[in-house]
Amino acid sequence: MASLVLCGVSRSGRTAARLFMPYCRSDVPNAMTSYFSLKKAHLTGTLLSRTRCFSHTTCRKFMSHLAKANTQSGRSRKRMFIAAGAAILAGYVTGVMHFLKAEMTSVSVGDDEEEDDILQKCKGFMSMPVTDVKLLRQKKGETSTRMEMLIMETQAAFCRALEEVDGGKFKVDRWERDEGGGGVSCVLQDGEVFEKAGVNVSVVFGHLTEEAAKQMRSRGKTLKGVDGKLPFRAMGVSSVIHPKNPHIPTVHFNYRYFEIEEADGSKQWWFGGGTDLTPVYIDQADIVHFHSTLKEACDKHHPKFYAKFKKWCDEYFFIRHRGESRGIGGIFFDDLDSPSQKEVFAFVKSCAETVVPCYLPIVRKHLNDTFTSQEKDWQQVRRGRYVEFNLVYDRGVKFGLATPGSRIESILMSLPLTARWEYMHEPPKGSREAQILEVLRNPKQWVS
Numbered sequence: 001m002a003s004l005v006l007c008g009v010s011r012s013g014r015t016a017a018r019l020f021m022p023y024c025r026s027d028v029p030n031a032m033t034s035y036f037s038l039k040k041a042h043l044t045g046t047l048l049s050r051t052r053c054f055s056h057t058t059c060r061k062f063m064s065h066l067a068k069a070n071t072q073s074g075r076s077r078k079r080m081f082i083a084a085g086a087a088i089l090a091g092y093v094t095g096v097m098h099f100l101k102a103e104m105t106s107v108s109v110g111d112d113e114e115e116d117d118i119l120q121k122c123k124g125f126m127s128m129p130v131t132d133v134k135l136l137r138q139k140k141g142e143t144s145t146r147m148e149m150l151i152m153e154t155q156a157a158f159c160r161a162l163e164e165v166d167g168g169k170f171k172v173d174r175w176e177r178d179e180g181g182g183g184v185s186c187v188l189q190d191g192e193v194f195e196k197a198g199v200n201v202s203v204v205f206g207h208l209t210e211e212a213a214k215q216m217r218s219r220g221k222t223l224k225g226v227d228g229k230l231p232f233r234a235m236g237v238s239s240v241i242h243p244k245n246p247h248i249p250t251v252h253f254n255y256r257y258f259e260i261e262e263a264d265g266s267k268q269w270w271f272g273g274g275t276d277l278t279p280v281y282i283d284q285a286d287i288v289h290f291h292s293t294l295k296e297a298c299d300k301h302h303p304k305f306y307a308k309f310k311k312w313c314d315e316y317f318f319i320r321h322r323g324e325s326r327g328i329g330g331i332f333f334d335d336l337d338s339p340s341q342k343e344v345f346a347f348v349k350s351c352a353e354t355v356v357p358c359y360l361p362i363v364r365k366h367l368n369d370t371f372t373s374q375e376k377d378w379q380q381v382r383r384g385r386y387v388e389f390n391l392v393y394d395r396g397v398k399f400g401l402a403t404p405g406s407r408i409e410s411i412l413m414s415l416p417l418t419a420r421w422e423y424m425h426e427p428p429k430g431s432r433e434a435q436i437l438e439v440l441r442n443p444k445q446w447v448s
Contacts (some may be wrong), residue, residue, distance in 0.1 A: 118149065125152045126159055127174050127184040130203035130235075143269070143341045144233060147257040147348075148203055151237035152184075154255065154352045155199045158239060159186050161356045162199075165363055166191040170199070179206040179405040181233075185413060193367065196242045198413035203235040204403070208260070211402045231261040236273070237352070238396065240414035241359075246379035247369040249279035249286065250327070250386065251359045252414070254396060255352045271344050272334035275355060276313055278327030278386060280379045282436050286362045287328055291446040293358035294331050297350040305347070309333045314443040319389050324440040326389045334395070378433050380420030387419050 118137055122128055129136060129152050131145075139145045159170045168191035176182035181204035188197040208230040236256025243250065255273035262268065277290050291310070298305035313332035318325050331351065336344050390397055400411035427433030 121149060121153065125156045126170065126172050126186050126199075130182050130184065130201070143345060144235065144257065144259065146345060148235055150345075150349055150352060151201050151235060151255065154237045154355060155184065155186060155201050155239075158355050159188075159199050161360050162188065162194065162197055162241070165360065165367065166193040166197075168192060168194075170197070175407055175410070177204050177206075177405045177407065179204075181205050183407065183410060185407075185410045187413065189417070193243060193245070193248070193363065194241060195244045196417045197239075198241075199237070199239040200410050200413055201235075201237050202407075202410065203233075204406075205233040206231070206404070208232050209402055209404060212399055233259045236396075238414070239355070242383070242416040243363070245366060245369055246280040246371050246375045247283075247366040248363055249277050250383075251355075252276055252278070253352075253355050255348050256396075257348075268337075269341065270335045270337040271348050272336060273348060273351065274309065274313055274316075274330060274332030275351065275358065276317055276327055276330035276332065277359075278382070279436065280375070280382050281432050282328075282439060286365070287446050289361060290328075290330065290358050293354050294351070295447055297354045298331065298347075300350055301343070301347045306331065310445075317389065319385060319393070321392075322385060322388070324385070324437065325443055326386060326440075328439060328446070329443060377420065378427070380418060381422055381425055383416045383419035384421045387415055390414055 118140060119133065122133060129148055131148055136145050136148065163169060166188065168188050170186040170188045173185040173187065174182070175185065181202070183200060183202035183204070185201075186199045188194055191197065234256065236254060238252075238254040238256075240252045241250060253273070253275040255271075257271050258269065260268045275294060277287070279286065294310075295306040298309065309331035310329060313329045314325060316332045317327060317329065336347075338344070394414075397411055397414070400406045401408075427437065
């Protein structure tokens with residue numbers, strides 16, 4: 001617009017009129033429309049109506065001055081025309097710019113939408129997030145905020161899906177940690193379908209103990225604290241579901257994010273997690289569905305992710321003192337810190353979004369399956385193996401128990417209500433119980 005004014009005052013009256021008149025009719029509104037194409041519809045409409053008002057008024061004033069200028073002669077007429085045109089144009093531009101400045105101050109493109117989105121999503125959670133919503137809105141673009149919103153969404157989606165098939169309601173237990181942070185534990189106990197179902201969110205911060213730091217270093221992390229202190233922030237969602245019916249598998253998932261601030265102020269970050277299935281009896285169709293759903297999520301991000309993280313899962317969930325896996329696997333990864341936060345977060349989000357579709361169809365399929373007391377006893381024995389792994393090997397349990405102020409109830413939420421340890425128990429050869437033991441001792445490739 002500034003260039004338009006310069007053109008108007010540097011040419012003859014006729015040229016100036018020819019240059020100016022198109023903008024009075026339509027070009028300015030069109031330019032404004034283009035400039036604000038990303039604005040909200042109501043803002044665009046308001047802008048156009050006000051711009052037309054400016055342009056029509058300006059046209060009338062300009063033509064009035066032009067008529068007066070035509071009654072005079074020579075240099076005087078030209079000076080008057082130029083002065084009049086410049087004054088009107090300057091007034092027009094000033095008015096429009098004041099309007100634009102006011103509107104731009106009141107609305108930042110995208111900001112309101114994203115902040116409103118955070119508030120709207122919070123309404124659908126099982127509880128308000130651990131971090132204050134005002135702080136989440138202020139830091140809406142940070143990875144920690146996006147991760148906290150994701151784990152709250154995942155918790156809500158999974159809990160509501162389980163409530164639908166069980167008919168019961170989760171008890172929502174919001175807790176705080178004295179050292180910093182807190183969590184939201186959702187537990188359904190003694191339901192119609194689930195003996196115990198827990199879906200836990202935690203967002204904690206503070207300083208790593210030396211024992212917890214040693215666990216990090218054992219995984220190849222080079223950590224440099226100040227006076228032995230390492231500030232950290234950790235968050236995640238985790239769940240273990242123990243059904244009553246032995247033909248419905250136990251499922252576990254966990255997705256987490258970790259940040260450590262070193263002595264020089266730099267940050268190390270990484271993601272971890274996975275989803276795995278622990279059936280009591282082999283059902284080929286169930287297992288293929290489960291692995292196929294996970295593979296589809298992995299393939300969106302890299303063709304080698306599924307094979308890599310499936311192998312990692314088989315190796316991680318291995319009960320070394322028993323020589324067998326905890327279940328039939330799934331995917332697992334830890335310390336994932338490349339290629340970028342944005343890309344790794346997108347991958348974790350895809351994985352978290354599978355927790356309902358990979359498991360709930362299996363639950364529904366077996367809701368009305370009958371079972372014998374012997375089958376129930378075998379389920380109890382397999383639960384004993386589950387407990388052994390969690391207490392002896394699971395990193396999350398070990399880290400939680402080594403972190404001051406940790407909530408023991410939430411850490412041990414993964415344990416079943418009941419389990420069984422039979423002395424020297426070995427199922428008969430050729431039985432369905434022996435069939436799954438063979439798979440647990442020799443992991444298979446379920447999908448290609």
